[in-house]
Amino acid sequence: MSILIDQNTRVVVQGLTGREGSFHADQMKKFGTQVVAGVTPGKGGTEVDGVPVFDTMREAIEKTSPNCSVSFVPGPGSADAVMEAADAGIPLIVAITERTPIHDEARAYRYVKDRGLRLIGPNCPGLVSAGKSKVGIMPNQLFKEGNVGVVSRSGTLTYEMVNELSSRNIGQSTVLGIGGDPIIGTSFTDALELFNADPDTHLIVLIGEIGGTDEEDAARYIGDHGSKPVVAFISGRTAPPGKRMGHAGAIITGGQGGPEHKVQAFEKVGVPVANTIAEVADLAARRLGAAT
Amino acid sequence: MSILIDQNTRVVVQGLTGREGSFHADQMKKFGTQVVAGVTPGKGGTEVDGVPVFDTMREAIEKTSPNCSVSFVPGPGSADAVMEAADAGIPLIVAITERTPIHDEARAYRYVKDRGLRLIGPNCPGLVSAGKSKVGIMPNQLFKEGNVGVVSRSGTLTYEMVNELSSRNIGQSTVLGIGGDPIIGTSFTDALELFNADPDTHLIVLIGEIGGTDEEDAARYIGDHGSKPVVAFISGRTAPPGKRMGHAGAIITGGQGGPEHKVQAFEKVGVPVANTIAEVADLAARRLGAAT
Amino acid sequence: MKLQEYVSKDLLRKAGVPVPHGQVAESVDQVEEIARRLGPVAVKAQVLVGGRGKAGGIKLADTPEDARQVAQQILGMDIKGLTVEKVLVEQQQKIAKEYYAGITLDRARRQFVLMLSSMGGVDIEEVAAEHPDAIIKVPIDPSFGLLAYQIRDAMFRADFDRGAFKGLQGILGGLWRVTQDKDAMLAEVNPLAVTDAGNAIAADAKIDIDDSALFRHPDLAQYEAESINDSVERYAAEHNVPYVKLDGNIGIIANGAGLAMMTMDAVRRLGGQPANFLDVSGGARAEVVRQAIQIVLMDPKVEGIVMNIFGGITRGDEVARGLLEAASTMDIKVPIAIRIAGTREAEGRKLLEDSPFTPEPSLDAAATTIIRQVHEKHAAPVGGQ
C-alpha cells in the first residue's frame, strides 16, 4: 500500500501545454502514472503526446474522470487553478508552482477545506508512491519500493534523502513533499496521520526546516496520539532570524520558527533528530532493523 | 407548543440603547419575553430598565447565556450585527432592521448558514408564539393562543391577519414575519417545515406577495412533501412590473415574481388563495372546522 | 437607483473596462463640438426606458454637422412619456459580434449570479423566455466573489470568441468589481461587443444601484434626481416616502408595504383604478400623514383617496390628526375615505366623528365609497345634459 496515490490514480495536469507541464507530464507517464487529461484555457481540443487537453476542469472531469490534479500554473494564476480543481471536486489537488501570492493562497486553502478536499503544496515537488505512481516533479530514478514514508518541506533535500535510503536498500512506501510556503495544504501532522494509517509504512522520515511551527505541531501530535517510529532532520539550523532562506516559508520571525524549539519538541517525544542526511538513513536502518 | 421561540427563549437585543431598541425591548418584556441582555458597542456596563448592556455579543453570551438575538441596528451596521451574533453562536438571529445593503446581506446570509444557525429577516417584524414569547415589533395585544401558524412577508398585513383570526376566536401557535427583502434568512419553505413538525399547529396561513419565487418554492415543497392544510394570500396582485412596492423585495423583474405564477402554483397543489384577509380567515375557520 | 448609460459607462471605465470614447451633452452645440473631436459618432438619448433605439432615440452621424442635426431631433424628443434632456455622443464602433453579460441577484439562491449569452444586443428577457439554454448562469459565492476560473468556464460554455478572450474576460472581471464596489443590484453590458479589429468593448451598459447602500456612495448622489422619471416619485423619494406612480385616478395611502399593496389590489378588485402606491410606514405621525396626502394630490389625475390604516406601532389617533391637519392646511378637492383598525382605533374614530372623513367599517367599504363617488363625478355631467 501507500498513501494518497497508487496505480489507480488518474491525473489531470493543469497547465499541461506549458514547458514545465508537458515535460513533467511526460516524466510522470514514464514513471507509470496514468495521466488522463490536461487543462489549459484556450487550448481545449488539442493533445499533448496523446493526452487530451481541455479548456476547463469541468470538461476534463466530464470526459476523463480524473481523481487527482497537479498544477504547473504560474504564481499569478496558481490559487485560481487550485480553486477550479476544488470546485470541480478533485479529491487530491497538488500545486507544484512556487510564488503563489499568500493572500490568494489563504483563500484557496479555505476554498479547498470548505469542500473537504485535500491540497498538497503549493511550492512542492509533489509525491511518489514507489513502484505505483508519481504526481509532480521528483526525479524518476531515485525510488525503491519499501516501507519508509518520507515527508519533507524541501524538494532537493527529499531527493537527497530518498537517494540515501535507496542506496542502502531501504525502500519507500510514499514520498511526500508538502512544500516550502508559509501556507500549505497538507501539514506534517496530516502526513503523519496518513502514514500511521498505512499498514505498509513502518517508519517515517520527516524533513523539516526553520520557519513556522508545523514541526512543533507534528511533535505534539506524536506526543498526544503516538505514531510509528519517526526520524527527523531539520535544515537551516544555522540560519539567522529575519532572513528568508529561499523558501518563502523558511524564515524565523518574531521568535517563532527557530530550529531549537523544533529539535527540542521532537526529542521530547522520543523522535531523534539527525545532523546529516546520512545519519537519518543510519537511524532509519537501525530502527527498521529493530522493528522487523 | 410553537416553533422557534417559547417561554424558555432568552433574548439579547442588539441596539438596545437606541430609540427603537429600548421601546420594543420594553414591549417584549410586557408581552412576557425574557429579555436578558442588550448589546451596544460603547455602552457596556450600563443598564436599560434593568437589562444589562454589553459592548459585544461575546460578553453578553458569557454573562447572560441568551439563545436568541433580535437586532435593531440600522442598515449600515445591520449585516455586521447579524454576523457578530452568528460568530457568537446564537442559534436564532432575528434582524428587524430595514435597508440592509443587499451585498452585505448576501455575505451575512452565507456567514449564518456556514455556522448552521437560523436567521429571520432582515426587514421583518419578528415572531410571536402566542402566550409564550415575542421577539420583534409585532403589537402585543393582537394574539390569541391556538393552532394556526402564520407566516408572512409583510408586517402590517400580518397584524391585520392575526387580528382577523383572533377576532373570530381562531388562535395562533406561532406568527412569523419572514421579511420583505430580496435575501432573507428564513423562507416560506423553511417555515412550512417548522410548522409541519409542530404538533400544536393544525393549519398554516401563508401571506405572500409579489417578487422572487419563494411562494412558488413553497408550493413545490407542499407538492413534493405534503403539508398540513395551508391557506394563502398574495398581495400586490395588481402591481405593475419593474416597480418596487415599498419592500425592496416586492418587485416583478425579468418576468419573475408576478402574482399569477404564485397563485397558480398554490392552487395546483390544492392550496386555496384568498382574495381578502377576511376570506383567508373564512377559509381557515372552515378548514379548521373540517380538521377538528 | 437606475443609472443612465453615460454614468454606468463611467463607472465601468474607472474599473478598467473599455467603453467607447464619448461624452454626455445637453445641447446641440456641445454635440457638434464633441463630434468634431471624435469623428463619426452615435448620438444616444439618455432616458431610463427600454426600446429607445426603436423609438428613434439612437442615431448615427458621420460628420459634426450630421451630429448636430440628429441631436436636434433627439434632444427634447418624447420617448414613452419621457423628455430627452441628455445625449451620449460616442465614437461609432464597427461591431463584429455581440454578446450579453449581466450580473444580478438570484433571489432563490440568495446570491448574485453572472449571466452570459452569445445572443447579445437583444432583450435578454426574450432570450430567457425563448432560448433559456442560451443563457449561461454562474452563481457567485458572496464570500469569495466571482473567480477567474468561473469567468473562463462561463465564457467557454457561452462560446465566446476565443480571439478576444482576454479582453472579454477583463470586462467581466471589471463588471463584477463594479457590482461589488458600487453595490449594484444589476450590472449589465448588452451588447458586450467584439469590434472588427478584435477588441472587446462594453457597447451599452445598465447599472442599478442598491438604494439601501447609497450611503456608501456619496459620489452617486448627484444622479439620484435623473434616476427617477416621474416628478412626484422624485419628490417622494427626496422625502423618503415609498411612493409609486400608477395609471389610475384613486390615490392609495396605507401604513406598511403589504397593506398598501392589498389596498391597491382591493381598489382594482372593486372596479377602481389605483393612481399610486404609498406606504406611510410603521409609526407614522400626523405630519407624515399630512405629507402623504400632499404627495398623492401632486398627481393631477387623482380624483379620490382611499386610506387604510391598521394600527400596530402606528396609532389611529395620530393618523386621524394628520388627516384633519391636511384638511385644514390644504385645499382638498377630492373625496377621502378612511378605514382605521388596531391601536387607538376608537380614539381615531372619535377625532374624525364630526369631520367629512367618517371612518368606513372596512377596507372594501372605503374603496367602494370612493370608487362610486369618482364614478358619479364622471357620470354627473353626462347625466346633467
Add this chain to the structure above:
Amino acid sequence: MKLQEYVSKDLLRKAGVPVPHGQVAESVDQVEEIARRLGPVAVKAQVLVGGRGKAGGIKLADTPEDARQVAQQILGMDIKGLTVEKVLVEQQQKIAKEYYAGITLDRARRQFVLMLSSMGGVDIEEVAAEHPDAIIKVPIDPSFGLLAYQIRDAMFRADFDRGAFKGLQGILGGLWRVTQDKDAMLAEVNPLAVTDAGNAIAADAKIDIDDSALFRHPDLAQYEAESINDSVERYAAEHNVPYVKLDGNIGIIANGAGLAMMTMDAVRRLGGQPANFLDVSGGARAEVVRQAIQIVLMDPKVEGIVMNIFGGITRGDEVARGLLEAASTMDIKVPIAIRIAGTREAEGRKLLEDSPFTPEPSLDAAATTIIRQVHEKHAAPVGGQ
C-alpha cells in the same frame, strides 16, 4: 519587500488612515524647508532596521534651524551598518496613549490575524514573550475579511480608549484594507497613538509586501532597491537569485533551498563560517551556475566556496560546465570545492576531471576541504614569520 516608514505611511494615508503630516527628504536644505512649513517636527532616519531611535536616528526639532541641525547629524549616519540616506520630517505629535496594532500571517492557522495590545510603542516581540496575555489576537477569515464586529471586540478586549474609539476603529479597518489590497505579509502600526486632543493617528508604520504578489503592484516597484540593505543581495534580487548575505567567509551554492540550508548547516557544523545562502534552483543551466559564482564572489569577505549539487531536474554536467565557464571567464582567486550527486553525476565528474575542481565524495568532504584551505591561508602568514 519591506517598505520604509514613509512609504508605509503613504499607503495608509491613501487608505484613509490618519498619519502625521510629513514629507521625506534627502538633504538638510529640504529638511529645513519642510520644517518651516510644518512647525515643530520629528526627524526620523529611514532605515530598515530595528532600534533606530536608541541609535540616535530619531530626533525632535522645534525650529527649522534645529531641524537642519539634527538632519545634519542623522543624514549620512551609520545605524547598524546602514547609511541613512533619507529622513522623514513629520509634525510633532502630543501623544497621550500608545497602542500596538499589527496584521500578520498566523501560519499555524493558515490565515492572517489582527493583533492588538495596549502596550504600544515598545517591541511587540518583547511584549509577546513577557506578557503574552497583553496581546489580543483575532483570526481573519480569508473569505470574509476582517469584520467590523471583530475589530470592535478586539478593541474592547485590548482596553482601547473609548474616547477615541471611532478613530482607532477606522485605522484598524484601513490597516486591513492596505494588508489585503497591497498584499502585505505584515502591516504594523506601532505606536498606534491617541493624541492629547483625542485623535487617533498612526504614529509609526511598518509594511512588508509579499514578494510573490509584487506583479500586482507596479506602483511599488520603485521601492524595491531601497528595501534591500546589502548591495550584493540587491544585485541578486534584481537577477532573481535567492541569495542571503551572512557574516562568514565561506560561500555556499546549492540547488534547492533545503539543500542550501543543509550545506550552510554542514559548513557551520564542521567549524566554518558561511558567507551566504544561495539557491541556484531546480534545473539550473551552466549560465545560471556561472552567475551564482559571480554573485557569491561579489562579497569581498568570501575566501572559499562550497558547491553542493544533487541532480534531480538539475543535471550534473550542466553544473560542471557552468563551473568551468566561470573559471574561464572570471579571475577566481578563492578555492572551490564541489560535490555532485544524482542526475548525470558521472558526466559531471568526467567534465571536471582535469580541472582544479575535482569533485569531492561527499558534502562533508567538500566543506572540510574548503574550511581547511581557508584556515591554512589565515594561518600561513603566522607560520611564515
